[in-house]
Structures are given as structure tokens and as C-alpha cells.
Amino acid sequence: MGALYRKKRPATFDAVVGQEHVKEVLKTAIRQGRLAHAYLFSGPRGVGKTTLARILAMATGCEAPVEARPCGVCAHCRRVQEGRHPDVLEIDAASNNSVEDVRELKERILLAPVEAPKKVIILDEAHMMSKSAFNALLKTLEEPPEHVLFVFATTEPERMPATIKSRTQHFRFRRLSEEEIKNALQKLAEEEGVAIEEDALALLAQAAEGAMRDALVLFERVLTLEERPITRAAVERVLGLPPAEAIEALLAALLSGAVEEALRRAEALYLEGYAPRTLVGELKQALKERMIKEPKETWVAALLALDEADQRMAKDESKLGLELALLRAHQALFAQAPKQNAPEAPKLRPQKAPPQPAASPAQPKPEPASGPLDRARWQAFLDALPAPLRAVVREARPELAGKKLILRFAPHFRFHIERARAERERLLPVAEKTLGANAIEVQIDEEAKDAAPEEAEEGPPPPPPDPPPVQAPTPPKNLLADPRIRRLAEIFGAEVVAWEEKPLSEK
Numbered sequence: 001m002g003a004l005y006r007k008k009r010p011a012t013f014d015a016v017v018g019q020e021h022v023k024e025v026l027k028t029a030i031r032q033g034r035l036a037h038a039y040l041f042s043g044p045r046g047v048g049k050t051t052l053a054r055i056l057a058m059a060t061g062c063e064a065p066v067e068a069r070p071c072g073v074c075a076h077c078r079r080v081q082e083g084r085h086p087d088v089l090e091i092d093a094a095s096n097n098s099v100e101d102v103r104e105l106k107e108r109i110l111l112a113p114v115e116a117p118k119k120v121i122i123l124d125e126a127h128m129m130s131k132s133a134f135n136a137l138l139k140t141l142e143e144p145p146e147h148v149l150f151v152f153a154t155t156e157p158e159r160m161p162a163t164i165k166s167r168t169q170h171f172r173f174r175r176l177s178e179e180e181i182k183n184a185l186q187k188l189a190e191e192e193g194v195a196i197e198e199d200a201l202a203l204l205a206q207a208a209e210g211a212m213r214d215a216l217v218l219f220e221r222v223l224t225l226e227e228r229p230i231t232r233a234a235v236e237r238v239l240g241l242p243p244a245e246a247i248e249a250l251l252a253a254l255l256s257g258a259v260e261e262a263l264r265r266a267e268a269l270y271l272e273g274y275a276p277r278t279l280v281g282e283l284k285q286a287l288k289e290r291m292i293k294e295p296k297e298t299w300v301a302a303l304l305a306l307d308e309a310d311q312r313m314a315k316d317e318s319k320l321g322l323e324l325a326l327l328r329a330h331q332a333l334f335a336q337a338p339k340q341n342a343p344e345a346p347k348l349r350p351q352k353a354p355p356q357p358a359a360s361p362a363q364p365k366p367e368p369a370s371g372p373l374d375r376a377r378w379q380a381f382l383d384a385l386p387a388p389l390r391a392v393v394r395e396a397r398p399e400l401a402g403k404k405l406i407l408r409f410a411p412h413f414r415f416h417i418e419r420a421r422a423e424r425e426r427l428l429p430v431a432e433k434t435l436g437a438n439a440i441e442v443q444i445d446e447e448a449k450d451a452a453p454e455e456a457e458e459g460p461p462p463p464p465p466d467p468p469p470v471q472a473p474t475p476p477k478n479l480l481a482d483p484r485i486r487r488l489a490e491i492f493g494a495e496v497v498a499w500e501e502k503p504l505s506e507k
């Protein structure tokens, strides 16, 4: 633990950040001389449980007038603060579990305090105590000696035996808000005479995730930097976070539908050494912040997609995981709901689905035919793939040439093409099983070249086109290269037969 953390450890109630609901009750109990015999302090790590336990121990023997206890400066307070008061025992329950330890503890409890009016026993990580230790303590708790005060501190109160819990006064400690941490750091910076930007403090407060202890440790690391004032960018470096601008640019690309650019930016950050999961986490945070200002349904879906990816990556963190996170977010943003500015969906005609002969055991494997693959068989192939591969392959237009499965991608699916090629060996057995194919070829469909997504979100919509001719024109050949349209066609089981652009005013 850092020197600053030790130096700045609060010695009075007022110096403790947050936990007002605990401090108020304890202060009143001290003033009225009505302290309980045993307290249970539960809550996340680093939020002040042991600190308040020590302050309580200071208060029991403080030399200051009762309403000013603990003062933090008298001999008693100082010795408790420094961890060398004979009547204050701080025990790590996790590592003092032996029969010997328990017997020694029992003996020490029975002995009267040496100097202070009370003996204070602080048991850290109390849920880690052994059963025999709990049993030994239970006897003491049932008939507590006047001179003993117990404080059990734990991150997992539910693992404390009910018999112990019921004999304690239980306080639940809260995570500190970013505002509380930021203000505390601000004050500290002023005391230390350090110039630091507000943005930098905000980022530190965010990174501390509710724990003042973490905030102080991080702050101390930032103080070792030479530059003043300390900027947000400096804090990002210390925390190993990618620059906020880089994340913003990545997010902007994603939200505007420029998925290729998003993938490129993500790869650049990955190559700079940022962990895939850090990038997804920062992206989530940035999207969440935007959403607070401007809530949009598709953004929620994208955030959920990123969050799911984040959880998957907790088990298996990889570059592919990062890429899939972006693809899934893109899908959530653009798959179901075409943008307002986009041309209206083409008219769809239900496809006369050719009845698929049910595979009977008597029939041999279906003989592959040449030509475009029908939807049902394509879907069967996709369904048989693991999800990450499916996400890649589904963007292709499939064709069977004899026993060869040809996957055609529009040229702007550079990532998909590369992945599909790299994963051919994993695709082949599935294609063999579901389609009877014995080879796979990945091709780039040059005809679909013009269909790269235009996706310019910013700025006014383009002027409405001239009134369309009465006769609907035949759909452009490359219409299906637009993933949104292709997905619509998939959803409705339809094919595109006509294309009509309407000015937006007709909406």
C-alpha cells in the first residue's frame, strides 16, 4: 500500500469520505456512552470499514472531551493510528485460524485492558474465520465482558454465521460515488499543492470504482509524474487506458455504420498494446455517457451487445473477440431498424420456398446442385457453425458449384473475407456435413463494388431525388450488397423485385 494512503488514513470521523449513515450513528453512540459490544461492518473492499473500526477504537480511549472524540492527536489516538496500542488488536481472520490462534485470542479477550478503558478487537475478513474460532467467539459474544468491543469487518456478510450476526450491530458500507471520490481527491491535491485538471480527477474517481483506497493508490501513482498540471491524458497513460479521443473516434465510426473504419481503429489500438477487453470496456463507458445525453433504442442494443462480448471476453480475451464485439454492436445498431435517412426498404415479395424434402434415413446425402444455394440449406449451414464463424460467414452470398461451396463477399467486407479465408479448415467439415461440399472458395464479388455502405450520419439528408418514374426501375444489381437490405430480405424470407426511392417528405 502506498505511503500516501498510510499518511492520509483518516483519524477523525470528519476525515472519512462518505458512509455518513455509519458515522452519524457511531458518533451519537460515543457521545451518549452507549456503544454496542459488537459491530459488523460489511461492504466492498476499500470503502472504509477498517478505517472506521480504528476510529472507533481511538474514540474509546481518546483524551479529548467526549463530543470531540476521537481527536486523532492525543497519545491514545496516535498509538491506535500507528497500530501500536496494546489494547487494540487488529487480526486478519484469514491467516489466524488455527486452534492455537483461537485459544490465544480467547485468553487475550479475558485479560483486562492495560491502559485504555476498553479492549478493541478488530477482525478483518471475518467471514474467513474457522468454525472453531466462531464457536469460541460465540461464547464471549453471548456474555460479553464489559471491557471488550468487537468489530467484525467483512466483504461477505452472508458467510458470517447467523448466531454471530444476530449478536452484532450491522452496518452496510456503501461504494463511494464518483463525486465523493473526486471531491476528496481535489481536496487532497490542494493540500499537497499539486495542480491537476478536473478531467483528470474525474477519470481517477471513475477508475477507483467506488473504493477510496484504490483512488488514493492511483492518485499516488499519478503524483510521480513530472508534468504539471496533471492532465487527463497523463492519467490515461498511468492507468493504461487508451486516449479518450481514440475511443471517441472508434465510437463515432461504429455509430455512423462505418464498421470497417471501426475495425481498423480497434486494430490500431490493439497493436499499440491495449488489451481487447480494456477497449471494449472503454467503448461501453463512452457509449453509456453519450446515451445519458441522447437515449436511443438502438444504442441500448449496441451497449448490450458490447456488454455480452465483454463478459465472454472475461473467459477468453482475444483480438477476434474484440472484432466480434464491434460487429455485434454494428448489427445491433443497423440490423433491425434501417435508419430514417436511408432509402425506404425495397418492396418485398414472399419467396416461394421450395419444399425441402425431409431427410429420410433411406435417402443418401443430398446431391449438391450447382448454382445459388437456397435459403433453407444455407441457413442449415449457418446454424451448424459456431457463433463467431457464423457472424463472419453470414455476410457472404453462397453458391454451389458441383461440390464446391463458393462464398462471395462484397469487396468492402475485407475483414470477413480475411477471416473466412483463415477459417476455411473449420468451415469445411460443416459444409461437408450440411451441404455435401468437399471444398470451399472465398471470392470477392467485384460487381458489388459500388455498394460500400455510404453511412454518412452527420449533416442534413441529401436533397430528395427527382420524382421517380412511374414505372419502378429494376433493382440495381448490387442492392443485396447492402447488409441492411439483405438482412431485411432474410427476415421476411423475400427477394428484391422492385426498388423505389421516395423523398423523405412523403413519410
Ligand SMILES: [Zn+2]
Pocket (backbone or CB within 6 Å): 058, 061, 062, 063, 064, 070, 071, 072, 073, 074, 075, 076, 077, 078
Ligand atoms: Zn484522541
